[in-house]
Amino acid sequence: MLEDYRNKVFNEDVLKVLKYLPDNSLSMVYGDPDYNVGINYAGKNYTQKWNDYINWYIDLTKECMRVLKPDGNLFMMNYPKQNAHLRVKYLDDNAFNVNDYVWVYNTNVGHSAQKFTTAHRSILHATKSKNNAFYKENVAVPYQNPTDKRIMGRIANGHTGRMPYSWFYYDLVKNVSKDKTFHSCQIPLPLVEMLLKSRGVYEKYTAPLGIGWMVNISHHYGPSVDGYEYMKWGTYHRANHTHIGVDRTRNGTGYACQYDPYLADTYDNPKTCPENLLLFFHRMPFSYRLKSGKTILQHIYDTHFEGAEDAEEFIRVFDGLKPLLPERYFDAVSGRLEAQLKNAREWRDVINTYFYRLTAIGDESGRKIYD
Numbered sequence: 001m002l003e004d005y006r007n008k009v010f011n012e013d014v015l016k017v018l019k020y021l022p023d024n025s026l027s028m029v030y031g032d033p034d035y036n037v038g039i040n041y042a043g044k045n046y047t048q049k050w051n052d053y054i055n056w057y058i059d060l061t062k063e064c065m066r067v068l069k070p071d072g073n074l075f076m077m078n079y080p081k082q083n084a085h086l087r088v089k090y091l092d093d094n095a096f097n098v099n100d101y102v103w104v105y106n107t108n109v110g111h112s113a114q115k116f117t118t119a120h121r122s123i124l125h126a127t128k129s130k131n132n133a134f135y136k137e138n139v140a141v142p143y144q145n146p147t148d149k150r151i152m153g154r155i156a157n158g159h160t161g162r163m164p165y166s167w168f169y170y171d172l173v174k175n176v177s178k179d180k181t182f183h184s185c186q187i188p189l190p191l192v193e194m195l196l197k198s199r200g201v202y203e204k205y206t207a208p209l210g211i212g213w214m215v216n217i218s219h220h221y222g223p224s225v226d227g228y229e230y231m232k233w234g235t236y237h238r239a240n241h242t243h244i245g246v247d248r249t250r251n252g253t254g255y256a257c258q259y260d261p262y263l264a265d266t267y268d269n270p271k272t273c274p275e276n277l278l279l280f281f282h283r284m285p286f287s288y289r290l291k292s293g294k295t296i297l298q299h300i301y302d303t304h305f306e307g308a309e310d311a312e313e314f315i316r317v318f319d320g321l322k323p324l325l326p327e328r329y330f331d332a333v334s335g336r337l338e339a340q341l342k343n344a345r346e347w348r349d350v351i352n353t354y355f356y357r358l359t360a361i362g363d364e365s366g367r368k369i370y371d
């Protein structure tokens with residue numbers, strides 16, 4: 001039943017959505033609800049009388065605790081006063097353990113002659129048992145003295161960084177900052193679009209369909225068709241003139257079986273395996289037709305052509321943003337985008353040529369492939 005809710009966004013009242021979910025079903029809940037401080041979201045003001053708000057906040061948290069797995073973690077972010085009430089009136093009596101973390105929110109609004117401004121938010125972390133799954137090593141922060149002898153010893157023993165404290169500090173762009181632009185949203189929209197597209201574009205010309213990843217060994221800039229093919233690291237493509245990919249299903253290496261059964265079954269079947277992972281989990285003929293109707297070979301040609309075109313488009317878009325961006329950022333990023341275009345074109349030509357020679361099947365659109 002939980003499958004109906006996986007990877008979906010619901011534009012509905014949060015309490016209603018929570019009611020759909022079974023008990024003990026989520027590994028983590030992170031609540032960042034309205035804080036009842038008079039803010040309008042999409043034209044709607046959620047502010048209510050204090051007691052009504054706290055009762056609603058408690059009801060919300062009760063539901064969050066109900067759907068949380070016994071080893072899960074609940075986080076509720078709010079102003080310190082709202083969270084103090086939630087903690088004392090509900091969480092302390094009902095959670096196994098409660099911790100209060102602080103987000104240092106370096107704001108310069110709300111000053112008055114009589115008090116300091118509230119420049120922090122509270123994040124309550126509640127658990128249901130002593131066995132909560134917590135992956136602290138994954139959020140280690142860089143060591144501040146990496147050349148210190150003791151720290152070097154820790155790094156040599158595999159530690160990735162300092163364990164975070166119970167407070168987090170992220171600097172905000174202030175009105176007086178030299179990085180502040182006149183643009184109403186600090187990051188111009190075309191730049192946000194570029195950031196969102198960027199990974200997909202890189203994937204198009206480096207690793208379409210999960211075949212990865214034909215790169216120069218070590219530095220990884222630029223293509224090498226057999227880069228890691230005969231190394232123990234195993235980014236193999238195993239292409240011959242008819243087939244490509246590695247069978248990692250239960251009939252092959254069994255790699256897919258390591259996942260949760262739902263995902264293992266999904267990956268095991270080429271019809272349900274997400275196509276961006278198809279050649280990672282399956283060995284397929286180049287002539288296999290994807291959901292788009294294209295053959296695997298044509299998809300590889302197309303994505304390499306598109307990737308290089310997209311990298312070119314990024315430069316055009318970024319040039320148009322020059323007046324909006326601090327010069328030093330503009331220059332640094334422009335140089336990188338030029339390098340990306342050079343890499344993308346090289347990838348397009350080398351990889352497409354490789355597959356053309358291997359299969360002797362040309363591009364359906366007749367574009368230039370170097371032979």
Ligand SMILES: C[S@@+](CC[C@H](N)C(=O)[O-])C[C@H]1O[C@@H](n2cnc3c(N)ncnc32)[C@H](O)[C@@H]1O
Pocket residue numbers: 012013014015032033034035041042046
């Ligand atoms: C503090 S903001 C969260 C911002 C979000 N975490 C982010 O970083 O973009 C609170 C959000 O909760 C939404 N909201 C308020 N009441 C809600 C309700 N009853 N059900 C679902 N969403 C609600 C508001 O529209 C607003 O977008």
